[in-house]
Every structure is written in structure tokens, then in C-alpha cells.
Amino acid sequence: MVFETVGVVGLGTMGAGIAEVFARAGIRVVGVEADQEALDRGLGHLEASTGRALEKGRLSAGEREEILSRVTLTTSRDDLRDADLVVEAIPEVMEYKVALFTDLDRICKPSAVLATNTSSLQVTALAAATGRPGRVVGMHFFNPAPVMGLVEVVGTVVTEPGVVTSVSDLAVRLGKTPVAVGDRAGFVVNRLLLPYLNHAVTLLDHGVAARDDIDNAMRLGVGLPMGPFSLLDLIGLDTSYEIMGVLFEESRSERHVPSPLLRSYVAAGWLGRKSGRGFYGESAAESTPEKAAASTVRVEGSQELAATLAAAGFKDSAEPDVVLRVGEAALGERVVQVRVTGKVAELSGSVLTSRQAVLCARDLLRVAGYTPVPCRRSVIDALLYAHLNDAVHMYSSGYASIADIDAAMRLGCGYPQGPFELMESIGLAKVRDGLRALYAEHLSPSFAPAPLLDQLVTAGLDAFPRA
Ligand SMILES: NC(=O)c1ccc[n+]([C@@H]2O[C@H](COP(=O)([O-])OP(=O)(O)OC[C@H]3O[C@@H](n4cnc5c(N)ncnc54)[C@H](O)[C@@H]3O)[C@@H](O)[C@H]2O)c1
Structure with a gap:
């Protein structure tokens, strides 16, 4: 031809x-x-x-x-x-x-x-x-x-x-x-990208974390070129909502249910950049830089974080202002759970944690050079792992090859790595275990590890099969 x-x-x-x-x-x-x-x-x-x-x-x-x-x-x-x-x-x-x-x-x-x-x-x-x-x-x-x-x-x-x-x-x-x-709704890129963006809206709607914190987590923690809300504003909330509708129409999957908050924004005429207001408005107030209110801190579970904070001038004490706990959760009025991903520190309190302790943790992590992301539970795990799991399901269904899915997400969305490359660099076992934990908590099919991922980990493999 x-x-x-x-x-x-x-x-x-x-x-x-x-x-x-x-x-x-x-x-x-x-x-x-x-x-x-x-x-x-x-x-x-x-x-x-x-x-x-x-x-x-x-x-x-x-x-x-x-x-x-x-x-x-x-x-x-x-x-x-x-x-x-x-x-x-x-x-x-x-x-x-x-x-x-x-x-x-x-x-x-x-x-x-x-x-x-x-x-x-x-x-x-x-x-x-x-x-x-x-x-x-x-x-x-x-x-x-x-x-x-x-x-x-x-x-x-x-x-x-x-x-x-x-x-x-x-x-x-x-x-x-x-x-x-083949002719499936959303093809590769929109079928993977839009459910992830919609999921971010659900987390915002459920109060898991704030808009800027979710954007920071995915941009600075995972290394994506834009956070989900900036990207939704760029694509257009109406377009995004329509594509979610088309995906749901075809799949009837829980993962593709358009977020009610997204629908409300569209109904309000907040369509993103094209209408001058979307998740980001005309006058996003600049927050004033905050100083750490804590002077003493204990870090449990990470020598690296303890060293970074000590180098930033924070001291340990018998009665620290705040306890930063990395790894297994612990309860206490001053205990804040911390998860570090790149330069992002996600932090969450338990029912016992005081608001003051969370604020102290946020401020001192910022002073120590991290981007703090206060959240009720890890935003990165929920958003990223479900997104990666979707890619495994797509490959397993025979729709596209691993190389094509990786190339599509790199070239179509500017991802530094495709989803399979990213899973391999995080570690397949970590992704599988993260999904299992999320599934145990939410019982949502979106988080049930795709059988192929589970089997590769069980077989002790740390890479996907490539032809
Ligand atoms: N905008 C995006 O980011 C994007 C990305 C990929 C695919 N698409 C798809 O591309 C298509 C076009 O989207 P767009 O964003 O460029 O839309 P647009 O509204 O910017 O442009 C559509 C153009 O088509 C013209 N048009 C309308 N009816 C016509 C007709 N009968 N004959 C000739 N011209 C006619 C309009 O005058 C307009 O200039 C859509 O199917 C959309 O889903 C859009």
C-alpha cells in the first residue's frame, strides 16, 4: 500500500x-x-x-x-x-x-x-x-x-x-x-490511564489525602511527569468522564465506575484548563512556608531517616515531640507512621495520634528535605499498585504485548518507565504483597493481584516473560 x-x-x-x-x-x-x-x-x-x-x-x-x-x-x-x-x-x-x-x-x-x-x-x-x-x-x-x-x-x-x-x-x-x-474501549493508553486518574479522584473524595499531596506523591514519589489532578485538568474533566463512561459501558467493572465527584465537577462546568477551573482553580492560595514545631524526634525502623533528621539538627530524647515510625504500625498519641518513596514521605496517624503530632511530623520532614504527604493511608500504594495490576490484566487478556504496553505508556503519557519496567524495578514481590494487603483491607477486585503476577512471585521470578 x-x-x-x-x-x-x-x-x-x-x-x-x-x-x-x-x-x-x-x-x-x-x-x-x-x-x-x-x-x-x-x-x-x-x-x-x-x-x-x-x-x-x-x-x-x-x-x-x-x-x-x-x-x-x-x-x-x-x-x-x-x-x-x-x-x-x-x-x-x-x-x-x-x-x-x-x-x-x-x-x-x-x-x-x-x-x-x-x-x-x-x-x-x-x-x-x-x-x-x-x-x-x-x-x-x-x-x-x-x-x-x-x-x-x-x-x-x-x-x-x-x-x-x-x-x-x-x-x-x-x-x-x-x-x-484490537478494538477495545480506550485502547492501551486511555484504558490504563483513565481508571488510575479516576481512582485518584475517589481517594480525594474519600478524604484519603488532599489534591496537592496526591499530585506530589505521584509526581515526586513515583516520578510521573504530572500528578493525576494536573493531568485531569489538562485532558479535560468532561473528556475524562466520558471515557470512563465508555470503559464502564464495555467492561461493567468496578474499576471503571466513573467517580461521582468527577461527575459533579463536570456538572458544575469545572472542566479543567479549557474552562479556567478544574481541580485547580483560578486562585490557588499559596501556603506560607511552615517551620517545624518539633525539636525532638525519635525515628523507629529506619536508620537512614534517623540520620537525615539528625543531620538536619533534630535531636532524640526520652520524651520526643513526635515518634516517626517506619515499617510496622504502632499506636500512640505522638506516633506517626512514615513511608518514604524517593523524596516523598507519606505520613499517617492512627486513631490515637494527635493532630499536633501529624503537623510536627509534616513540618520536620519538610525541613529535612522531604515532600511530606499527609494521608489516611498510602496514596502511592493504592494508586500505583492498582494501575500496575491493570497493566498485568491487560497483557494476560492477550490484548497487547508487554513491550507494546510499556512503549505506549512511555510515549503516550511520558512515563519514565513503562508499567512492567516499573514493576520490575520496584520488585514483583513487593507489588504483589502490596496488592494483597490492599485487597485484604478493601476486598476490591481492583486490588486482587493478577494471577500472572502472583504466579511469577510464587515461582521466585523477578521479571515478566518477554518474547
Ligand atoms: N484533544 C485530544 O487530546 C485528543 C487526543 C486524541 C484523540 N482525540 C480525538 O480526536 C478527535 C478530534 O478531537 P479534537 O480535540 O481535535 O477536537 P476539536 O474540537 O479541537 O476539533 C474538531 C474539528 O473538527 C471540525 N469539524 C467538525 N465537523 C466537521 C465536519 N463535518 N467536517 C470537517 N470538519 C469538521 C471542527 O470545525 C473542528 O475544527 C476526537 O475524536 C477526539 O476524541 C483528541
Whole structure:
């Protein structure tokens, strides 16, 4: 299959970026918009994006001209008659997309491949709306398309052999990494990412920890590029809620029940950055730096933490202001449980712990250079382990390979490591045991260790099988 002319329908956030990606790879692009005004906006996106690349020295003026000259803009779909491939990037509404695909099927030559950039609609349903279901695929780019390195190529049960491979080869030609998957709601990235983000909202809703503390835990403790609430604000709370709905519709799994708090925010019109307010508002009040109110501290269970605090000037005493307990829990008015992950110190009190002791612990850990995360129970364990467990379930179900899932999460979400790489660096036994403890506490299927993980640990292995 040769792709020399490509149509892009809808030149909004995604379509304009997708058109740029093709044009950069030397491919002729026919960009189609609904009307002249939208077409002008689309051209504006293209000019701004390539203009930024020019300013940053990533493109020369000549290259920019060449890229722009490869793009023909039109409001007539009939101009797509010679396209070898058409990528659709109009709004995420099934009715609109079905109408468009029916029309494209009539206009485009029989050999043309029709692709959708949908994030959550069923590709099979779009294929079935055409007379060429075997040549309809998903080509799911990530935002911003010129920057993000991943393309999920979605084949359906009716896709002709070879079409997914040809489109994947094209993605490589575009400088992207393709991951070929079947038509399941959310594909790889959204199916793993959104339930994790939704879970973070549930923890906030249940008062397990505060917004900033949860974001800090995942960003600074786990090393993810953004905390879940910043990311939800970026993706859009409405989009996130819709994707959760689609996942739940398909799986009926407890893990995919959209959070009621997320629904309330959407209903209130708090959609994230696009509406000016989401989990973060217009005027997040800066908290004033606090000083440690404690001067004496005892650390139990970690010589490293004891040494760090001693170096920061805190002394031990027979009657310390606060006892920081690492490892097994203990009860006491001044006892605060601490778990250190990287530079994050999660701290939680028991029913007996005084508020004062928790505040002292928070302040002195901050002075000692940690980012304190007060929480009722570990945020990192709950969020991360359930997220990793989902990845094992996805692999075990035969949906995607370990290498593809890792690549998808690295390239699609900017994770420093894919979920399987991360589990191996944490230790499979630690993840399995963490999940077991969470399951014993919550009895939620999300926390029941995936059988493959459990079996690998039982067999004494510390890595996943890779082909
Ligand atoms: N925004 C993201 O982060 C993102 C990421 C991946 C995939 N997607 C998917 O990409 C698709 C587009 O999303 P978006 O965020 O770019 O939307 P958008 O609203 O920014 O852009 C949609 C564009 O389509 C145009 N349009 C509408 N009807 C049209 C028609 N009949 N013919 C031609 N053009 C038409 C609109 O004028 C608009 O410019 C959706 O399916 C979405 O799920 C979005």
C-alpha cells in the first residue's frame, strides 16, 4: 500500500497537528474543514505550530515553507477523491462520524484506507457504516500530535490482513512508534490511564489525602511527569468522564465506575484548563512556608531517616515531640507512621495520634528535605499498585504485548518507565504483597493481584516473560 496523498478531516486540536505530521514526512495533505471560518482557524494552528518550531530552531524557514506548501486546504470533501488514506479528526460524536464515514466511502477511491482518530468510540461500528469495512482502522494520535511519539493503530475483526501493518509502517515513516491493538474501549493508553486518574479522584473524595499531596506523591514519589489532578485538568474533566463512561459501558467493572465527584465537577462546568477551573482553580492560595514545631524526634525502623533528621539538627530524647515510625504500625498519641518513596514521605496517624503530632511530623520532614504527604493511608500504594495490576490484566487478556504496553505508556503519557519496567524495578514481590494487603483491607477486585503476577512471585521470578 502506498500512501502519497493523505486527507485529514477536521483541523482542530488534533487534526491540524496530524496534518503537520504528514506534511513533515513529505506526504501531500488535503485538509478538510466544515466551513471557511474553521478552515482559517485550522491554517492558523498549522502556521502557529510550525512557527514555534522555526523559533526554536527545529525547522528552517525553507523547510517550514515546504511543509505548508504540501498542505491543500478545502471545505469540499470531494477533494478527497484521490487520497490514499483519510484520517478523521472531527468531534467525538458517533452520529457525526458515521455520517462522515458514509460520505467518505462514497467519495474516496475503493483502495483508500479510512482511519479515525477517535479516543473512545467503536472503530468496528464506523467500519460497518461503510461498504469497505476491511479498510477502516483507528489511527489514534496523542496531543500534541507533532510532539508525541505514539500512534495506536486499531484493527477490528473485519479489518483486511495487511492494512494494520501498512498503516503501522506509515506511522514509522512519520517518525512515530506504532502499537497495533484490537478494538477495545480506550485502547492501551486511555484504558490504563483513565481508571488510575479516576481512582485518584475517589481517594480525594474519600478524604484519603488532599489534591496537592496526591499530585506530589505521584509526581515526586513515583516520578510521573504530572500528578493525576494536573493531568485531569489538562485532558479535560468532561473528556475524562466520558471515557470512563465508555470503559464502564464495555467492561461493567468496578474499576471503571466513573467517580461521582468527577461527575459533579463536570456538572458544575469545572472542566479543567479549557474552562479556567478544574481541580485547580483560578486562585490557588499559596501556603506560607511552615517551620517545624518539633525539636525532638525519635525515628523507629529506619536508620537512614534517623540520620537525615539528625543531620538536619533534630535531636532524640526520652520524651520526643513526635515518634516517626517506619515499617510496622504502632499506636500512640505522638506516633506517626512514615513511608518514604524517593523524596516523598507519606505520613499517617492512627486513631490515637494527635493532630499536633501529624503537623510536627509534616513540618520536620519538610525541613529535612522531604515532600511530606499527609494521608489516611498510602496514596502511592493504592494508586500505583492498582494501575500496575491493570497493566498485568491487560497483557494476560492477550490484548497487547508487554513491550507494546510499556512503549505506549512511555510515549503516550511520558512515563519514565513503562508499567512492567516499573514493576520490575520496584520488585514483583513487593507489588504483589502490596496488592494483597490492599485487597485484604478493601476486598476490591481492583486490588486482587493478577494471577500472572502472583504466579511469577510464587515461582521466585523477578521479571515478566518477554518474547
Ligand atoms: N484533544 C485530544 O487530546 C485528543 C487526543 C486524541 C484523540 N482525540 C480525538 O480526536 C478527535 C478530534 O478531537 P479534537 O480535540 O481535535 O477536537 P476539536 O474540537 O479541537 O476539533 C474538531 C474539528 O473538527 C471540525 N469539524 C467538525 N465537523 C466537521 C465536519 N463535518 N467536517 C470537517 N470538519 C469538521 C471542527 O470545525 C473542528 O475544527 C476526537 O475524536 C477526539 O476524541 C483528541
